[in-house]
Amino acid sequence: MSELGKREKHLRAAIISLGCAKNLxxxxxxxxxxxxxxxxxxxxxxxxxxxxxxxxAFIKSAKTESIDAVLEAVDFRDSRRRRQALIVVGCFPQRYRENLAALLPEVEAFAGTDEVGKIADLVREAVALRAMRLREESRLSRGAQRTRESGGHGPDRARRRQHREPATEMKRTVLTPLVMINRWPEYIPCADAPRFRLTPHHYAYLKIAEGCDHRCSFCVIPQVRGRQRSRTPEDIVAEARALIADGVRELNLIAQDTTAYGRDIVRRRAREAAAATGAALAGLGADGAPTLAMLLGELQKLPGDFWIRVLYTHPAHWTDELIKTIANCPKVARYVDIPIQHINDLILHRMRRDTRPEHIAGLLQKIRDAIPGVAIRTTVIVGFPGETDQCFKELLEFVKCARFERLGVFTYSHEEGTVAGRMADQVPEKEKRRRMRLLLREQRKIARDIAASFLGRRIRVLIEGNGSNDMFRHAAFSSEHGSIRIPGAISSEIQQHDWLVGRSEIDAPDIDGRVYVRGKWPVGEFANVRVIGHTDYDLVAELETARQS
Known part of the structure; x- marks a missing residue:
């Protein structure tokens, strides 16, 4: 084996994953x-x-977190393992691809959102570059030392000029970070791609599409993720089957817009002269494209005991067929994630959301009427440019009336390169935070009322783990759902007992409520429980004697 092969065999890499489930x-x-x-x-x-x-790099707080993580890694590397290469990938380098070397010169390599499958080659190149940088740094240090020892006298000026230019060019070549970024991302995950899950064993995220065709005025996602690119239904079903065989009890379908799934496939098939692919599946759209409703129907047919949860839907793309499919598929969780962002007509128009207030209100009612027991999660933005006190009051009153089971609140983030970033009538940060607090305060009342309505009910939960200090802590902010709860301590009664921690059908991983269960049960399995108490956002329950199959 060559020396290079020996080095590659022993290469070790660590990964720090920030941001949303799609990034994960x-x-x-x-x-x-x-x-x-x-x-x-x-x-x-x-x-x-x-x-x-x-x-x-979705919003300001996410960018700050990303930069802080890189600088912390630089400090760690410089103090603990100087030969370590740093590689920054994903949305931040994709968005700021023109200025990466100037922004973070300490980094060895940058890759955008399109280079997921090329990461091994990039690691090898970055490690080699780091070694070259250290050698160059050592050479320059020795040269400086010799100059000091000689009293600052070196070769004559002509010789110094003759040798300085190549050295400067060499230094620039050696020290320049590697940049591997496709201006227009095309990558789509596939079932055959090797994947090592970082979630707990019992649930997984299943990405059904990449990119986004919306042009919301506040959002940079189309700039960093490209146009929508849906996976074929066959490929998604194949991956779902493999995940279920591996013990997954919950499939969380994700995309930038899951309800737009399939719209791009006909266009792509025509371009690739493969229009017949997937035509044998039932439930194709009128234009021959597969739909989310069709995909859910195919996943419902898979054998096994598991939940299917649909995340990241868009109110403009819901159909009667989709509502009917969810109602008729028992494996699909009675849970709808549908970010409305606002309810005021002017603000929706300025956001370019392609929805009107009456459409949103009618859609929510239609979903509740057709799917008994459904829980609706939404996300809203406060402090959008031009949001007056009256606009905000409309939103607050709508939240009171709609009584969302789950709600997240973002304060508007001013983002360069967006239409909204150039708008007048920007709302002061202090006022944004005040409006967010008012909404969260109202939502806490609603959440507590909804939790109280579960008292005495028997529900099914997926056991996540045994109670511990870490399990009792719940994040108050999500990078993709905003502020999701008012922070508060778990009651001493819960902390003083041995509890299992689980989630119900209406609770998505990491962002929604929990069910604290008294008793013992295998982690990663479903259990039947009876609700005996609640907090503002969570339920307290005890195990039933009978186990649901």
Whole structure:
């Protein structure tokens, strides 16, 4: 084996994944690709030859988190493992691709959202570049030392000029970070791609599409993720089947807009002269495209005991067929994630949301009428440019009337490169935060009333783990759902007992409520429980004696 082969065999990489569930899937695919390439994965950053930071750049707070993570990694590397290469990937380098070397010169390599499958080659190149940088740094240090020892006298000016130019060019070549970014992303995950899941064993995220064709005035996602690119139904079903066989009890379908799933496939098939692909599946749209409703029907047919949860829908793309399908598919969770963003007509128009207030209100009522027991999660933005006190009052009153089971609130983030970023009538930050607090305060009352309505009811939960201090802590903010609850301590009664921690059908991972269950039950399995108490956002329950199959 060559020396290079020996070095590659022992390469170790660590990965830091920031941002949303869609980013997490990319991280899982990168870990899978690295393992297949013979690169070891470690959770110990001090042992890693390369650290990969998968970044987010959705809003200001996400950008700050990404930059902080990179700078912390630089400090760690410089103090603990100087030969370690740093690789920054994902949305941040995709968005700021023109200025990366100037922004973060300490980084060895940058890759955008299109290079997930190429990460192993990038790790090898980055490690080699880091070694070159250290050698160049050592050479320059020795030269400076010799100059000091000689009293500052070196070769004559002509010779210094003659040798300085190549040295300067060499330094620039050696120190320039690697940049691997496709201006227009085309990557789509597939079932055959190696993937190492980073979620708990019992649930998984299943990405059904990439990119987004919306042009919401406040959003940069189309700039960093490209146009929508849906996976074929066959490929998604194949991955779902493999996940279920691996013990997954909950499939969380994700995309930038799951309800737009399939719209681009006909266009792509025509371009690729493959119009017949997938035509045998039932439930195709009128234009021959597969739909989310059709996909749910196919997933429902898979054998096994599992939930299917649909996340990231858009109110403009719901259909009667989709509502009917969810109602008729018992494996599909009675849970709807439908960010409305606002309810005022002027603000919706300025946001370019392609929806009107009457459409949103009618859709929510139609969903509740057709799907008994459904829980609706939404996300709203306060402080959007031009949002007056009256506009906000409309939103607050709508939240009171709609009584969403779950709600997240973002304060508007001013983003360069967006239409909204150039709008007049920007709302002061202090006022944005005040409006957010008012909404969260109202939602806490609603959440507590809804939790109280479960007292005495028997529900099915997916057991997540045994109670611990970590399990009792719940994040108050989500990078993709905003502020999701008012922080508060878990009652001492819960902390003083041995509890299981689970989720009900109406609770998505990480962002929604929990069910604290008294008793013992296998982690990652469903259990029947009876609700005996509640907090503002969570339920308290005890195990039933009979186990539901």
């Amino acid at each position: 899937v990319d991280s899982e695919l990168m870990v899978g690709a690295l393992l297949c390439a013979g690169i070891e994965i470690t959770n110990d950053q001090a042992r890693a030859d390369a650290v990969i930071i998968n970044t987010c």
